[in-house]
Amino acid sequence: MNQSSSKGRKKFNPRQKDKSISINERISTFKEVPLGFTPEQAILEAERCLQCSRPRCVDGCPVMVPIKDFISLVKEGKFIEASLKIKEKNALPAVCGRVCPQEDQCEKACVLGKVAEPVAIGKLERFVADYEAVQGTKEEIKPPERLPYKVAVIGSGPAGLTCAAELAKSGVEVYIYEALHEPGGVLTYGIPEFRLPKNIVKREIDYIISLGVKILTNQAVGANISLNEIIRNYDAVFIGVGAGLPRMLNIEGENLNGVYTANEYLTRINLMKAYLFPEYDTPIKRGSEIVVIGGGNVALDAARTALRTGAKKVTLAYRRTESEMPARKEEIEHAKEEGIVFEFLVSPIRFIGKNNTLRAVEFQVMELSEPDESGRRKPVPVIGKTKLINADIAITAIGTVANPLITKNFKKLKTNSRGYIEVDDNMMTSLKGVFAGGDIVTGAATVILAMGAGKKAAQSILAYLKNK
Amino acid sequence: MFEILRKKQISPEGFLIRIKAPQVAQTARPGQFLILRVSETGERIPLTIVNWSRSRGYIDIAFQVVGKTTYLLSKLKEGDAIIDLIGPLGNPSKIERYGTVAFLAGGFGAAAVLPIARAMRKKGNRVLTVLGARSKNYLIFEKELKKTSDVLIITTDDGSKGIRGFVKDGLSEILNSEKIDIAYCIGPAVMMKFTSEETRKHSIPTIVSLNPIMVDGTGMCGSCRVEVGGKTYFACVDGPEFDAHLVNWDLLLSRLNYYKDEEKLAYESILKQR
Numbered sequence A: 001m002n003q004s005s006s007k008g009r010k011k012f013n014p015r016q017k018d019k020s021i022s023i024n025e026r027i028s029t030f031k032e033v034p035l036g037f038t039p040e041q042a043i044l045e046a047e048r049c050l051q052c053s054r055p056r057c058v059d060g061c062p063v064m065v066p067i068k069d070f071i072s073l074v075k076e077g078k079f080i081e082a083s084l085k086i087k088e089k090n091a092l093p094a095v096c097g098r099v100c101p102q103e104d105q106c107e108k109a110c111v112l113g114k115v116a117e118p119v120a121i122g123k124l125e126r127f128v129a130d131y132e133a134v135q136g137t138k139e140e141i142k143p144p145e146r147l148p149y150k151v152a153v154i155g156s157g158p159a160g161l162t163c164a165a166e167l168a169k170s171g172v173e174v175y176i177y178e179a180l181h182e183p184g185g186v187l188t189y190g191i192p193e194f195r196l197p198k199n200i201v202k203r204e205i206d207y208i209i210s211l212g213v214k215i216l217t218n219q220a221v222g223a224n225i226s227l228n229e230i231i232r233n234y235d236a237v238f239i240g241v242g243a244g245l246p247r248m249l250n251i252e253g254e255n256l257n258g259v260y261t262a263n264e265y266l267t268r269i270n271l272m273k274a275y276l277f278p279e280y281d282t283p284i285k286r287g288s289e290i291v292v293i294g295g296g297n298v299a300l301d302a303a304r305t306a307l308r309t310g311a312k313k314v315t316l317a318y319r320r321t322e323s324e325m326p327a328r329k330e331e332i333e334h335a336k337e338e339g340i341v342f343e344f345l346v347s348p349i350r351f352i353g354k355n356n357t358l359r360a361v362e363f364q365v366m367e368l369s370e371p372d373e374s375g376r377r378k379p380v381p382v383i384g385k386t387k388l389i390n391a392d393i394a395i396t397a398i399g400t401v402a403n404p405l406i407t408k409n410f411k412k413l414k415t416n417s418r419g420y421i422e423v424d425d426n427m428m429t430s431l432k433g434v435f436a437g438g439d440i441v442t443g444a445a446t447v448i449l450a451m452g453a454g455k456k457a458a459q460s461i462l463a464y465l466k467n468k
Numbered sequence B: 001m002f003e004i005l006r007k008k009q010i011s012p013e014g015f016l017i018r019i020k021a022p023q024v025a026q027t028a029r030p031g032q033f034l035i036l037r038v039s040e041t042g043e044r045i046p047l048t049i050v051n052w053s054r055s056r057g058y059i060d061i062a063f064q065v066v067g068k069t070t071y072l073l074s075k076l077k078e079g080d081a082i083i084d085l086i087g088p089l090g091n092p093s094k095i096e097r098y099g100t101v102a103f104l105a106g107g108f109g110a111a112a113v114l115p116i117a118r119a120m121r122k123k124g125n126r127v128l129t130v131l132g133a134r135s136k137n138y139l140i141f142e143k144e145l146k147k148t149s150d151v152l153i154i155t156t157d158d159g160s161k162g163i164r165g166f167v168k169d170g171l172s173e174i175l176n177s178e179k180i181d182i183a184y185c186i187g188p189a190v191m192m193k194f195t196s197e198e199t200r201k202h203s204i205p206t207i208v209s210l211n212p213i214m215v216d217g218t219g220m221c222g223s224c225r226v227e228v229g230g231k232t233y234f235a236c237v238d239g240p241e242f243d244a245h246l247v248n249w250d251l252l253l254s255r256l257n258y259y260k261d262e263e264k265l266a267y268e269s270i271l272k273q274r
């Protein structure tokens, strides 16, 4: 593990690892899996940081968390101060510390990573944010000088929340319109409890509310309230409605009972708490053999969730191989430990049912072709070879598409051919004073990229308002 | 929070509730629905917006107690509040001058029919209505529909009022003397299935308002998917109205039954608690 010594340079201490709850507890409950650092571990880990004069880590963070500075505070045991330091740039540290793909972001850029394992920036971020929450903040939220502007933010996912927090901190009056009855976007309805506990999401949203942001729930813009009306009533608008529509396979049997989209499955479980049925009123079917189709984070979340509903066997069916899986490595490892069965190189062709209820899924067996010019090996069918997997529940997680609720009745808002909203360098859409960011602009991406977009848009909105 | 202003029992298991919801009242149109949740642990359920007053800021809903959520809703009193409510959702009905419009209402389908019939009448259509229920005291909105219709025919399964039989029998009665340009058929899925079989035989273009199980009601989850003309639609955003003669009824019926066991469990346990 300590790769540094083999390179014959300075010896670095190994990266700290936090504990996880036992596999048995994992698969029978929805408890969070990794336990996080202890204070001692946090200090040991912080001591690994080189305090670079040119800290590359920050370049890897879309919201530019002052990583070096907060880690220096951790080293001195000033955990609360460290948390407040992060919050200067990031309103959702406990969320990001848990779900950012750090291995592709801050930690990938960390200088220490060139010679040893990078600093565990995400785990440290999680630790100080949790520490602050438990110990309580001494932070006085000084109300900023009020600016005479009112801004509407549509959607309360990471993009909308970040944009709202930034604007509120600058003294703008902000109202968030959220379609569901709870704020948080994917953080609330998509990412499961065992990866991102909902009390943590709530805590971070409460912090944003404490900055003065008002959240109006049960407001689906484009359905029960028009974008026009919002534009009329506000000085500027930010649209962060995500890419929430499930992509369908359009194959035989897809509407059988037992075939769920990952969106429905995860929304029932996370937002509606169906895993606690009948204590909560929304039901979910508890299958014994569950097949999840897809290979990304969403598929992994659905599969691990399915396992926790008591399924005997959960199979994840992906049309390429493990090395092409877009999911985070950590998640794939967790899924394996928990006993999810992986079926690679299979692509669904038919859902087979009896009495309109699912019994099995038929797959086309695939193989990887020779690499094309781009070097990518595409999966191609092995003619005549199919495979049947028994299933009483199938969950499709093959991606999402843009939600047309806002754009379909508002043609002036320019979208690209795939329905995503087009923005300029300042995140402004084709409508003056209307900005957009997050998944509805980029297509499904990450929490931190959505936050980065929300933050950048907030800065553009401020500039726009001041020049208006 | 959405305050209950008035509550009235309208059938043995049916209630009409008036709710303060100025924003919803402001834009509600015939054919649209809302989704509400009665408690912190509650389910989101769709209900038609039956009536509204833009100036006084209220809306009316009418529902039949069939399970836990509608039971809890029926136990709320005037002055109590509903915690979450979003609407109007779904596409409004196309209100045009068709000529003669027939409304075929089964059971609580009358709640959805009423606002559409009113708007059609106002638009200058001749309105013929068949209102059916299992028995006399299950007929809802009879008075209101009588006022809105040029002809109102009542059917009851047990013959306690009007024609003994089903809505489709009432339809046959009308067809003796009238030419129908378009029919709206709304009620339980089985009733819509069989009644629209009748209108198909007579080549009457027919619209149904489908009632699949919904979660978000904004097109995000796909729980409400229905098959119409071999294509999949999300009823909450693409509907709820569809061409009756293209609907895959067996699929709708089986999807409505998918959670039967869970629904029964939830309902029985709440009845035991109370």
Ligand SMILES: Cc1cc2nc3c(=O)[nH]c(=O)nc-3n(C[C@H](O)[C@H](O)[C@H](O)COP(=O)(O)OP(=O)(O)OC[C@H]3O[C@@H](n4cnc5c(N)ncnc54)[C@H](O)[C@@H]3O)c2cc1C
Pocket (backbone or CB within 6 Å): A099, A100, A101, A154, A155, A156, A157, A158, A159, A160, A177, A178, A179, A180, A183, A184, A185, A186, A187, A190, A191, A192, A219, A220, A221, A222, A223, A240, A241, A242, A243, A244, A266, A297, A298, A301, A403, A405, A406, A437, A438, A439, A440, A444, A445, A446, A447, A448, A450
């Ligand atoms: C299951 C799952 C797991 C994921 N795991 C990770 C992970 O581990 N790490 C990571 O970085 N990313 C992950 N992602 C991706 C990440 O969650 C998204 O990229 C991010 O949430 C996008 O943020 P957003 O603010 O653009 O949109 P969203 O989070 O989608 O929020 C949009 C909000 O807008 C609301 N809305 C939609 N339409 C309207 C309307 N018309 N009016 C009002 N409100 C509306 C929605 O209800 C929602 O609350 C995951 C995604 C999913 C689905």
Ligand SMILES: Cc1cc2nc3c(=O)[nH]c(=O)nc-3n(C[C@H](O)[C@H](O)[C@H](O)COP(=O)(O)OP(=O)(O)OC[C@H]3O[C@@H](n4cnc5c(N)ncnc54)[C@H](O)[C@@H]3O)c2cc1C
Pocket (backbone or CB within 6 Å): B033, B043, B045, B046, B047, B048, B049, B062, B063, B064, B065, B066, B067, B068, B069, B070, B071, B108, B111, B112, B210, B211, B212, B213, B214, B240, B256, B257, B260, B263, B264, B266, B267
């Ligand atoms: C667009 C739309 C408009 C509707 N308008 C009305 C209305 O105005 N008045 C009214 O009384 N009902 C209406 N419904 C049906 C209503 O949503 C259900 O009765 C309600 O969800 C039942 O909830 P529950 O918890 O009480 O019963 P559950 O425990 O969920 O169900 C109990 C029984 O009701 C059936 N059921 C469940 N969901 C539905 C459903 N969506 N449609 C039909 N049957 C269902 C189940 O099969 C079961 O037999 C509408 C449905 C839709 C989709």
Ligand code: SF4
Pocket (backbone or CB within 6 Å): A060, A061, A062, A063, A064, A065, A067, A090, A096, A097, A100, A102, A105, A106, A107, A121, A122, A125, A448
């Ligand atoms: S917000 Fe995410 S990318 Fe930025 S420092 Fe924290 S964990 Fe790294």
Ligand code: SF4
Pocket (backbone or CB within 6 Å): A048, A049, A050, A051, A052, A055, A056, A057, A058, A067, A068, A071, A109, A110, A111, A112, A113, A119, A121
């Ligand atoms: S690049 Fe790595 S070692 Fe350098 S300051 Fe950032 S976290 Fe510390």
Ligand code: FES
Pocket (backbone or CB within 6 Å): B213, B214, B215, B216, B217, B218, B219, B220, B221, B222, B223, B224, B225, B234, B235, B236, B237
């Ligand atoms: S209810 Fe979720 S898409 Fe229609």
